[in-house]
Amino acid sequence: MRKRFAIALIFILLMNLTGCAGSASSKETDENTLYVYNWGEYIDPDILTMFTEETGIEVVYDEYETNEIMYPKIKAGAVNYDLVCPSDYMITKMIENDLLQEIDFENIPDHQNIGKEYWKMAEGFDPGNHYAMPYVFGTVGILYNKTMVKEKVDSWGILWDPKYKDEILMQDSVRDAFLVAEKYLGYSLNTTDEDELQESKKLLQQQKELVQAYVIDQVRDKMIGNEAALGVIYSGEAIYTQRENPDLDYVIPKEGTTLWMDCWVIPKNAQHKENAEKFLNFLCRADIAYKNFDYITYSTPNMAARELIEDEDIKNSPIAFPDLSKYDLETQISLGETADRHLNDLWREVKSY
Missing domain, CATH: 3.40.190.10 (Periplasmic binding protein-like II)
Structure with a gap:
């Protein structure tokens, strides 16, 4: 929720990425595009570039400051984002208001890298784990x-x-x-x-x-x-x-x-669901999840990524991974x-x- 190196809502152009929020309405005709809406400084920018290089899918990336800023924009449907990263309580609200579509986890085989306890935690706001994929907590x-x-x-x-x-x-x-x-x-x-x-x-x-x-x-x-x-x-x-x-x-x-837990969700009006699921699988890959954790410093639920942490102080940090x-x-x-x-x-x- 949270979280998180948030900065004022701005539209940014990342290296090797194309487009801006204003062009999101035309994405129906742009199959090799993914529109992402996330908290400020909540992902390693290199990961977006790497994803584009591996898949040919261009990522258009916008940022918001709070859940309360994000929600009305998604509800209004003025911009058709393919992926958004709300917090626990806001995910429940979005489900209740029919703003999300179910994620097909068969298209995300690496979701198994996320620890079972975090899926259980997510069930508290996403019963049955249909709509949300844990990102950080x-x-x-x-x-x-x-x-x-x-x-x-x-x-x-x-x-x-x-x-x-x-x-x-x-x-x-x-x-x-x-x-x-x-x-x-x-x-x-x-x-x-x-x-x-x-x-x-x-x-x-x-x-x-x-x-x-x-x-x-x-x-x-x-x-x-x-x-x-x-x-x-x-x-x-x-x-x-x-x-x-x-x-x-x-x-x-x-x-x-x-x-708290922030998760990735796919809005109801997303036009590039297949691209969104490809990106989610990419984020779940151990090396990518570790690289992202090292950049944003928010606790990762990805157990495979944790195995890659070499710094014992971080690996055993009561802040990053507390005894709940x-x-x-x-x-x-x-x-x-x-x-x-x-x-x-x-x-x-x-x-x-």
């Missing part, structure tokens, strides 16, 4: 600078400590911001109970004067640059930040957090249109407080 936790924070960091509560005023970065994402408050209060991150939502909103409003900024990708950059002491971040980004700044550490708070039994973890689910609107209203109240 992870947690949301606290990234902190050990030179600025001397006390033990093990609770979401530290994000309300006045001594860190203007040193705290929060995610500018309604579900990820509310999960922090909800878990700290001991509630489910999927709660729709009005009293619990109001209490979570008030807690976030109380925190606002301590927050330096509500951001997404800037959490990574600001923490690397020692511009903040604490930040809510996705685990994959935490791995990257530690490579750049060894003073940073990541923790899953004792109150628990989300265990040690934590209170929930997967975000779709709350429904009415609840989503209400939660967005509450988030606006927090931001405008």
Whole structure:
């Protein structure tokens, strides 16, 4: 969800790739094209070039910043993407609204490289594993600078400590911001109970004067640059930040957090399903999945790729591959249109407080 080196929604032209989002409407007549819509910096660009060189299929690649930006575009059908990479709860919403078509896994033999436990996890939002192929997974936790924070960091509560005023970065994402408050209060991150939502909103409003900024990708950059002491971040980004700044550490708070998964799906109006399935099989290949993991640093569910990891620190990293039994973890689910609107209203109240 997540995730993830997100940048403002832009249309980019990658090396050896052709086309742009505006030309997607003409793809019905372009059989050797694949239209992909993904989070920013969420794939190794070399992989797209390699796929084109091996198959002759040109990849037109667009990026989005959040699930909430992606969804209305897919729902409107203004651009016929062949592959999209939403998060768990959004996949449920897309299935419920008949926006996806089933994937033919017989055309993706290398999908067997994905661990069984991750297929089981995906069944929580894609019953029967018909529509979604696991891509990456992870947690949301606290990234902190050990030179600025001397006390033990093990609770979401530290994000309300006045001594860190203007040193705290929060995610500018309604579900990820509310999960922090909800878990700290001991509630489910999927709660729709009005009293619990109001209490979570008030807690976030109380925190606002301590927050330096509500951001997404800037959490990574600001923490690397020692511009903040604490930040809510996705685990994959935490791995990257530690490579750049060894003073940073990541923790899953004792109150628990989300265990999220982003998956590839094929929209209902996709015009190049065969090309999409070829690309998915390519991504599942051990060497390609490993190369991609090394670039994006988000946890891969591809067990064959993990065998190729030579760095023991990464291979045994509790951030990249945590012992999931040690934590209170929930997967975000779709709350429904009415609840989503209400939660967005509450988030606006927090931001405008």
